[in-house]
Amino acid sequence: MIEAKNLIKKYGDKLAVNDLSFKVETGKVTGFLGPNGAGKSTTMRLMVGLDNGGGHTTYDGKVLDTYKQPSKMVGILLEAKAFHPTRTARNHLSVLAAQGGMAQSRVNEVLDIVGLASEATGKPGKFSLGMSQRLGIAAALLGEPKYLILDEPSNGLDPEGIAWLRQFIRDYAKEGRGVLISSHLLSEMSQLADNVVVVGKGQLITATSMDHLIEGSGVSVFVRSTTQAGLEKILRAAKLNFKKKDDGLLVSVSKTDVVGQLAHSKNIVLLELSPHMASLEQAFLELTEGKAEYEASTKDVRK
Amino acid sequence: MKNSLKAEFKKLLTVRTTYFISLFFLVLVGFLAFYVDGFKNSPPETLGALGQAKATLFIAGNLTQTASIISVAGGFIGLLLLAHEYRYGTIIYTLSASTSRTKVLLSKIIAVLVFTLVYSAIATTIAVVLMKAGASASGHSLPAQDVNYLTYVAKSVYYAEGFALGGLLFAALIRNQIGAFAALFIIPNPVEGILSLLLKHDSVYLPFTALQQVIQPPAIRGVTAAHADTAVSGVLSAPKGGLVFACYLVAAWLVAWYLFLRRDAA
Numbered sequence: 001m002i003e004a005k006n007l008i009k010k011y012g013d014k015l016a017v018n019d020l021s022f023k024v025e026t027g028k029v030t031g032f033l034g035p036n037g038a039g040k041s042t043t044m045r046l047m048v049g050l051d052n053g054g055g056h057t058t059y060d061g062k063v064l065d066t067y068k069q070p071s072k073m074v075g076i077l078l079e080a081k082a083f084h085p086t087r088t089a090r091n092h093l094s095v096l097a098a099q100g101g102m103a104q105s106r107v108n109e110v111l112d113i114v115g116l117a118s119e120a121t122g123k124p125g126k127f128s129l130g131m132s133q134r135l136g137i138a139a140a141l142l143g144e145p146k147y148l149i150l151d152e153p154s155n156g157l158d159p160e161g162i163a164w165l166r167q168f169i170r171d172y173a174k175e176g177r178g179v180l181i182s183s184h185l186l187s188e189m190s191q192l193a194d195n196v197v198v199v200g201k202g203q204l205i206t207a208t209s210m211d212h213l214i215e216g217s218g219v220s221v222f223v224r225s226t227t228q229a230g231l232e233k234i235l236r237a238a239k240l241n242f243k244k245k246d247d248g249l250l251v252s253v254s255k256t257d258v259v260g261q262l263a264h265s266k267n268i269v270l271l272e273l274s275p276h277m278a279s280l281e282q283a284f285l286e287l288t289e290g291k292a293e294y295e296a297s298t299k300d301v302r303k
Numbered sequence: 304m305k306n307s308l309k310a311e312f313k314k315l316l317t318v319r320t321t322y323f324i325s326l327f328f329l330v331l332v333g334f335l336a337f338y339v340d341g342f343k344n345s346p347p348e349t350l351g352a353l354g355q356a357k358a359t360l361f362i363a364g365n366l367t368q369t370a371s372i373i374s375v376a377g378g379f380i381g382l383l384l385l386a387h388e389y390r391y392g393t394i395i396y397t398l399s400a401s402t403s404r405t406k407v408l409l410s411k412i413i414a415v416l417v418f419t420l421v422y423s424a425i426a427t428t429i430a431v432v433l434m435k436a437g438a439s440a441s442g443h444s445l446p447a448q449d450v451n452y453l454t455y456v457a458k459s460v461y462y463a464e465g466f467a468l469g470g471l472l473f474a475a476l477i478r479n480q481i482g483a484f485a486a487l488f489i490i491p492n493p494v495e496g497i498l499s500l501l502l503k504h505d506s507v508y509l510p511f512t513a514l515q516q517v518i519q520p521p522a523i524r525g526v527t528a529a530h531a532d533t534a535v536s537g538v539l540s541a542p543k544g545g546l547v548f549a550c551y552l553v554a555a556w557l558v559a560w561y562l563f564l565r566r567d568a569a
Binding site: 045048049050051064065066070074076078079081082083084085086087088091094095096098099100101139 | 306307309310313314317318319320387391392393395396397398399400401402403565566567568569
């Protein structure tokens with residue numbers, strides 16, 4: 001298990017990461033969510049000792065630099081374009097393999113895994129963002145690490161690439177390894193992460209399971225009827241909260257049965273009755289409300 | 304440490320910049336030695352002590368020129384080994400894969416020292432051979448000289464190593480390629496040149512001026528500088544100049560080491 005404890009990072013007077021603690025379990029994918037400027041990347045850099053700050057991070061109970069080969073404990077992808085543009089992909093990985101004390105034969109293996117074998121002699125400077133991400137993932141996998149820390153790895157990947165990455169990360173976690181992955185693609189995260197750590201302005205907002213995060217934001221029932229006025233009347237009588245949504249109503253109850261039975265008792269014809277799970281975006285926006293570092297103006301910019 | 308060293312040599316040898324710089328400066332050294340010095344400007348044979356002195360100074364001058372050129376190559380390669388890491392972000396892999404930042408820095412220093420040692424030794428040898436070949440091609444045959452080639456190669460190597468470690472140092476301190484290049488170009492000449500106007504004779508204690516003393520051709524014993532046309536001796540002896548520069552280098556590297564440990568990766 002990775003345990004980040006009381007991580008702190010200051011830039012001058014500004015606290016970028018404020019006493020942040022959380023865990024990354026083995027066998028699970030942990031999503032790392034937060035608005036822009038929330039301190040996600042800084043936290044990841046602190047976790048692998050790239051930045052100096054307060055607190056510490058342990059990997060299976062020990063700090064990273066006590067391991068003889070840190071690359072075998074954790075693989076990182078923090079920047080997609082972290083390579084020399086004219087050093088070939090194979091040489092780039094070969095340098096990293098030498099640095100981490102890995103066998104050179106591993107280079108071709110990881111190129112195969114990420115689907116870049118045919119580009120092994122290509123210069124990464126000419127790679128697309130998606131190919132660069134694949135090279136970054138290959139670099140992270142070189143040491144067959146127990147943990148992966150990936151900062152927005154799906155950026156620039158095409159749909160096929162995203163599907164591959166999703167499956168790969170799931171399989172990786174299933175092998176008993178741990179993955180911490182940040183992403184701004186929240187819908188993507190809802191399909192991938194088992195647990196989620198949400199941060200805002202450098203502070204922990206919540207660390208919970210993905211299911212709990214979505215459920216916690218409220219489950220409601222969407223109902224559409226031919227006689228909406230009548231439906232509203234019986235909902236008020238039953239003291240149920242609701243609000244209009246599109247051409248129907250969103251009722252604050254967890255089960256469709258309640259609304260269905262009420263409508264049936266008054267002979268109201270329903271055209272649609274379905275559970276409405278809050279999207280991760282909704283849950284995320286509710287949680288991080290007021291915690292965004294940079295918020296766009298709501299003023300209409302059109303003149 | 305072994306892994307870090309291996310990686311640093313791979314970094315040096317897997318980018319075309321290293322080959323381009325090495326080759327460019329080797330060609331320049333070869334051209335100047337063969338054509339400009341050997342073929343065009345080699346002294347006509349003069350008998351006696353004066354002829355011997357002229358030949359000796361001629362070779363010494365050529366070796367000084369060679370050392371100056373290869374020091375630029377060493378400085379560039381040393382600088383780029385680290386500056387590229389910051390420029391392209393690969394420093395995050397270098398630092399996260401190693402258990403100690405000191406080992407990373409030490410590996411870079413050793414890689415640069417070894418590369419520059421081999422490169423400058425090869426370049427100096429090529430320069431001597433081509434210069435003699437150029438003189439021979441122009442019909443001049445140099446009389447017996449009093450040149451200790453080993454000493455000159457050692458001085459050239461020291462001078463080039465000084466610049467290579469200087470380049471690496473600027474990259475470590477400034478962490479920006481353009482800034483480090485600017486420092487490498489500005490500090491040894493314009494900055495120290497201006498300071499020398501203020502310090503006058505004491506300017507020989509400035510770091511790169513002191514390093515320059517290492518490769519200054521000495522006045523030839525028994526022959527005055529006036530007779531030999533070009534001999535200009537440095538105020539400091541070569542070992543003293545080397546020592547003064549080494550003191551500056553060690554002090555600056557201690558600062559760079561401290562900062563390398565304390566600073567964020569990029």
